[in-house]
Amino acid sequence: MRIVLQNLTKAFPSRNKKSNEEVIAVNNFNFEIPDGKLIGLLGPSGCGKSTTLYMISGLLKPTSGRILFGDDDVTELSTENRGIGLVFQNYALYPHMTVKQNIMFPLQNLKGQDKMTKEQMLERTQGAARLVQIDGLLDRKPSELSGGQQQRVAIARALVKMPRVLLLDEPLSNLDARLRLQTREEIRRIQQETKITTVFVTHDQEEAMSISDMIVVMKTGIVQQIGKPQDVYDDPANLFVAKFLGTPPINVFEGSVKNDMLYVGSDPVLAIKGVADQAVTVGIRPEGFILDEEGPLRCKPVNVEVMGRDVSVVSTHDASSNPFVRSIINADNKIDVTREYVRYGIKSHKIFIFNKETEERIYFEVK
Amino acid sequence: MVESKHQWKAWLYLAPAIVLLLVFTVWPIINTVRMAFLEDYSIAAASGGEASFSLGVGNFVKVAQYQDFLVCLKNTVLLCLITVPISTLLALLVAVALNSIKPLRKLLQTIFFLPYVTNSIAIGMVFAAMFNIVGSLGTRRPLIQTVGIVNNVIEFFGGSYVNWINNGSSYWPNMFVLIIYIVWNALPFKILILLGGLQSVNKQYYEAAKVDSTPRWRVLWRITVPLLSPMIAYVVITGFIGGFKEYTSIVGIFGESLGPAHAPGRLNTMVGFIYDALAQHHQGRASAAALILFAIILLVTLINLQVSKKRVHY
Incomplete structure (x- = not known):
C-alpha cells in the first residue's frame, strides 16, 4: 500500500x-x-x-x-x-x-x-x-x-x-x-x-x-x-x-573559501570552483582522510584506537568545532603519535561545506 | 545483633497501639469465644464472683433453634447474594464511563461519592419517604393518596401504586427497597476503588485494542475486566464482608421495628439478632451468633479467594 x-x-x-x-x-x-x-x-x-x-x-x-x-x-x-x-x-x-x-x-x-x-x-x-x-x-x-x-x-x-x-x-x-x-x-x-x-x-x-x-x-x-x-x-x-548520520560522527571545522580554495583553518585543503568567497562550516567524514606526508591538513595526533581492520586516529586541529578530530584509516598504515603533525589529504567526495548561518549545504565542483 | 539493643525502644513506641488493641479488640474477641461456650452465662452472676459456668455448646444449639435467627440468616444471605453482584457490576460500568469522559468528570465523581459521606440513617429516611404510599392530601382517592415520588412516577406512567414499605406490604417489595438502598450506598466505595484501578491501567492496551478494531464490549470484557481483576476481587470480598454486617440500612428505612408495622422484625439481619440478644442480656447467645457470623464470613471469604486465584490475573 x-x-x-x-x-x-x-x-x-x-x-x-x-x-x-x-x-x-x-x-x-x-x-x-x-x-x-x-x-x-x-x-x-x-x-x-x-x-x-x-x-x-x-x-x-x-x-x-x-x-x-x-x-x-x-x-x-x-x-x-x-x-x-x-x-x-x-x-x-x-x-x-x-x-x-x-x-x-x-x-x-x-x-x-x-x-x-x-x-x-x-x-x-x-x-x-x-x-x-x-x-x-x-x-x-x-x-x-x-x-x-x-x-x-x-x-x-x-x-x-x-x-x-x-x-x-x-x-x-x-x-x-x-x-x-x-x-x-x-x-x-x-x-x-x-x-x-x-x-x-x-x-x-x-x-x-x-x-x-x-x-x-x-x-x-x-x-x-x-x-x-x-x-x-x-x-x-x-x-x-x-x-x-554516521559513526563515528562527521568532523566539523571552521573554514573559508578564498579565491577558489577551500581552507580548513589556515590549511588549504581543496581547490574548488563555483563558490563565492565566504566563511563556511566544513564537514569531513572520518573515512575521508588519506594519510599523506605532503597532505594539506595538519593535525596534532593524540591517540590511535585500534579497531582491527581499521584504526581510528584521534587528533586535534585548531579549527575543529569538536575537541577531537577522528579519522579512520586502514590498519596497514603505521601512525607515530609522537610526531608533531600527522598530515592528511582529503577525499573530495567525503568533504562537505555548509553555509555558516543557515547550515545549508553549499555545493561545489572540484577544480 | 545491633537491632536487639534497641528492641525495647521499638516495643515502647508500639506500646500505645498495642495496649489499646489488646483492651478493645483482642480481649473482646477472646471473651466472645469464652462467653459463647459458657452455659447460662450472665454478667450479673459473673461479676458477683461466686458463679461458675460449665462449658458447652448450648448457646449454639439455642441460637440455631430460634425462628428469629433463621429469618435473620436468610435475610442476610439473600441481601448479600443479590446486592454484591449488582453493585459490583454497576460500579464497574460507572467507573468505566467516568474514566472515559473528560468534561464534568470531577463533578460526577463528587456526586457519585456523596452517599459515602452522608449519614446512612438520614439516607434511609429519605428512601423511606421516596417509597412511601400514605398521605393525607386525598381528594381523588379518599383513603390512600400516594405521596412517595416512586409511586408518583409509577402512576404517572399509568401503573398502579405499589405498597413498598408501609403497613400491610409484602416481603419482596420490602426487599426491593432495601436492595436499591444498599446497592446505592455501596456504589461510591466500589467506584472509587475501580476508578483508581482504571487510571493505573496502561493506556496503550486501549490504543492497541483500538488499532485492532476491538468493539467496546469486548474491550470491557477481554481487557478492562481482566486487568482490573485484582480490584474487582477486592471490592467483591469487602462487599460480602460488609453485606454480612448489614443492619443500619434496615434501621434507616424501617426504623427500630426492622420491618413494616404489621410484621416487625421481618427484615432483621444477623447483626440485628446479635444486638437484640445483647439488649436482652443474653451475652452467651449474642456471642454464639457473632461466632456463627464470623464463621460464615470466613467461609465466604475463603471461597472468594479460591475463586479469584483462578480468575485474577497477576
Missing part, C-alpha cells in the same frame, strides 16, 4: 495555558511512501517522528494536511477502520492473555465477510507465530518471555490480520545491543517476506540506515532530508543531517 502524506502538520496546544503559542510537532510533511518498502523515520527525540507515525496510525489527528493510503483518503478515518498494524514501543501485549490469545485477538474482532472460523484463526495465528519464530511459545504469558520474544509477539499480533500498513514505534529500543542487531535483521526479513509497507521510528541512525529502503531525517518537526540511506549519507542536505 502506497502511503501519501500531504502537508501533514500537527500542532499541540502549549503546556503554558497563558500563552496561546502552539507547539508544532510536525510541520508541513510531504512524502510519498512507495508500496512495499521499509521506511525509517529518524531524528533526535522531540523531532516529531513518533507524532508522524501516530498520525499515520490514526491515534493522533493531524491539525492540517492529508493522509492517503493508496488512493483512499484516510485522514478522517478512525484508527479502527484504517487496517493498520502497530507495534508499540513497550509492545503493549495484554498481560493476562497467552501468546496465542494475544496474536489471535485482532482476528476475533473481524466482522462481516472477514469473519473467520476458529480453525482459520488458529491457522493464521500459527502462521504469524512461525513467521516471527515463536511458534514454540504459544502457551506462555508475556511475563514469561524475554524482551526479544515479546517484541516478536507484538510483531506477530500486528501482522496476523494482514494489515495494509505496518507501523513500528522505536521497535528495538527496549532490547540489548546484541538482540537489537539480530531483531533488526528479523524485521527486515519479515518485511521482505510479507511485502507490507512498513514505517518505523527510531533515533538510532545506524538502525535506520542498516535496514531501511528509505530514511526520513527529521528535526524539530521539519523534514530535513528523504532518500536512500546511502544517498543521504553521501549527500547530506545540511549540517544537521551530516552530523546526525
